[in-house]
Amino acid sequence: MFPRFTLRYSRLPERFYERFDPVPVREPRLVAFNRPLAEALGFDLADFDREQATQWFSGNAVPPGAEPLAQAYAGHQFGGFVPRLGDGRAVLLGEVTDREGRLRDIQLKGAGRTPFSRGGDGRSPLGPVLREYVVSEAMHALGIPSTRALAAVTTGEHVVRGVPEPGAILTRVAASHIRVGTFQYFAARGDIDGVRELADHVIGRHYPELETLQDGERYLGLLEAVQARQAALIAKWMGVGFIHGVMNTDNTSVSGETIDFGPCAFMEQYDPKMVFSSIDEGGRYAYSNQPWIAQWNLARLAEILLPLIDADSERAVGVATELLERFPDRYEAEWLAVMRAKLGLEREETGDRTLVESLLDAMHKGRADFTLAFRRLADAADSRQGDAAFGELFERPEVAEGWLASWRERLAQEPLPEGERTRRMRLANPAFIPRNHRVQQALTAAMNEDDYGPFETLLDVVTRPFDDQPGREAYQLPAAPSERVFRTFCGT
Template identity: 75%
Template sequence: MFPEFTLRYARLPERFYERFDPVPVKAPRLVAFNRPLAEELGFDLGAFDEHLAADWFAGNAVPSGAEPLAQAYAGHQFGVFVPRLGDGRAVLLGEVTDHHGRLRDIQLKGAGCTPFSRGADGRAPLGPVLREYLISEAMHALGIPTTRALAAVTTGERVFRRVPEPGAILTRVAASHLRVGTFQYFAARDDVEAIRTLADMAIERHYPHLGELPEGERYLALVEAVQARQAALVARWMGVGFIHGVMNTDNCSIAGETIDYGPCAFMEAHDPRTVFSSIDEGGRYGYGNQPWLAQWNLARLAETLLPLIDEDQDRAVEKATALIQAYTDRYESEWLAVMRAKLGLERQEEGDRELVESLLEAMQAGHADFNLTFRRLGDAVEPGEAEAGLLELFDARDGIEAWLPRWRERLAREDVGPETIAGRMRAVNPLYIPRNHKVEEALAAAAERDDFAPFEALREVLADPFTEQPGREAYARPAPPGEAVFRTFCGT
């Protein structure tokens, strides 16, 4: 059933990983399987056997051609450098080539206590596994670069976090698992040869056009390319109110994908200070800080590549510093492009940034739901009855009422009709996001009652986030009083 594995990472020198076979579990049961993704990856679904699949996705049986390993990496965790982290509970089976010719990693997350586990149990609770499955697939449906969820299995065993919970394993698919922290691991050991190997792998796999550059330019260009993808990625996060929660350097993908969905969540009432993560006590990774923490992470990547950027360290630092400083303008451009689209604007005018900021200020003052505000703006392109649905989102309406005429005046210069503008706004402003209370409801039903119906219903809704789905209005609304979720947990 599995497609043929290639073993690019497994063929690197052994200091890049630790060989590790998944630890078998008691009673694996397949509870979620992403058939469209499996087909894209080249799985033989005609030969699909649920029991055999459960064994494979639990690690009880290793697919033919796989050579399981745990990858080495380091990382800054909440600003503190840890020189040895690595896959403490994840096992890379290998890579496969999908139907688009792209190389994709297949990894089991929660597969046992690896040599990098640092005293942990190497397992994963069901709740966080289902959270990552739901939210990563929702992000994919929203068009935001992300790792994907291929399967989830329960293990028939209990794991102990805050309370005992059912154990589970997630099968994750990624463009790669190369992280800023992977480079930091070898920089901490002054292993320039390994850094060059990683950089060449990243270029070959994710930025092949850079391979044509002279060596003296190639590695600075790699930092620039990663920076471009990170700026675009975080701008997209900001456009849907997504809060990653743990933007450590070991959670920053060289491929430009969203990776490691721990205590992540979606903001409801707009407030740049919003923090959900239970472990982010200082608010380091709050919603409004995300763009600048991405820049900080990119600076850490550039530091690791200094020996390759220029033999003269002072010149290397000068070049890297100039590039990292350029991130600000790049991010601002990406963010403004996202926000223009959300407001139905295609032309670029000088006052657009101020128009966007004025709306966000009105939303914050009125405690208005972030995503529903933009969605209902699309219904209120022209004054009329639909405007009432927008205004009801605001506790205080002075700001939005003053802003609407300015926006409509700006729309009049778009040279297209209101129906066209409304249509393109509905195409980029989701009606359905993973509302935190709905996610928690689905996770609790599965973990406490072995009831996966809420999970499946939510998964189905989130697969089509831009299209109105009659009868599913509750999935579009913010949490009712008493059901709001203010803290999310990592599960490690």
């Protein structure tokens, strides 16, 4: 049933990882399986054996051709550097080539104590596994690069995070699991050969267009390519009100995917300083800080690549600094492109940034729901009949009315025919996101009652985020005061 493994990462030098087989669990049970993703990866589902799949996705059996390993990496966590992190509860089975010819990692998360566990148990509670499953699949459906969830298995065992909780294992799929922190692991050891070999591996896997360049240009090109993908990724996060919560360098993927969904959350009432993560006490990773944290993380990658960029350290610093200083402009271009699409704008005009910022300011002052405001704006695009529904989201509707007048003046400069603007805006503004209280309700039902119905319904809703879904309008609404989730938690 499993597609054939290619095992490129395991062919790198052994200091890149630790060989490690998953630790078997007592009573595995497959509670979620992503058939469309499995088909895209090349699984033979005509011969699907649920019991055999359960053994593989729990780590009780190693799939044919896999060579499990735990990857080494380091990282800055909330600004403090930790020289040895690594996969403390994850096991990379290997890579497969999907039906589009792309390499994809398959990894078990929560598969037991590894050499990098640092005293931890290497397990995961069920709640974080289901959270990552539903949010990562929602992100994919929203068009945002993300790791994906292939399967979730309960273990029949408990893990203790303050109190005993049901254990589970997530099968995660990614373009790769290489992070800025992976580079930091070798740099911290003065292993420039390791940095070079990793950089060449990343270029070959993610940026093959750079392979024909000379050494210095190639590694500067790598930094620029990673920067471009990070700018585009964070702009997309901002466009849907997503707050990652732990933007450490070990959670910054060099492929440009969203990775690690611990205390992540989607903002409801718009507030640029919004924080949900229980461990982000200083607000380092607040919503509005995400672009600049991305630049900070990229600077850490740049520091490591300097010796590869130019043997003359002064020249290397100069060209790398010049590149990093272009990040704000690159990010703003990506962000404005996202926001123009959300506002139904095709052309670029000099006042567009002001128009966007004035809307966000009105939403902040009016305590408007981020997702609903943009969705209702789409409904108002070609008819003023939608203005009232948009305005009622604001505590002071007159603020919204003033902005709508400015927006309609701007729309008059656009050539789109009637109806087309609304169609496009509805494809840029989701009706459904994984609202925090809905996620929590689904997790609670699964953990406390072994009821996966709410999880399955929520998953179906958020993986069709732009569709009208009659009978499910309640999933569009923000939490009632008694349902609000103010803190989210990491599952480690």
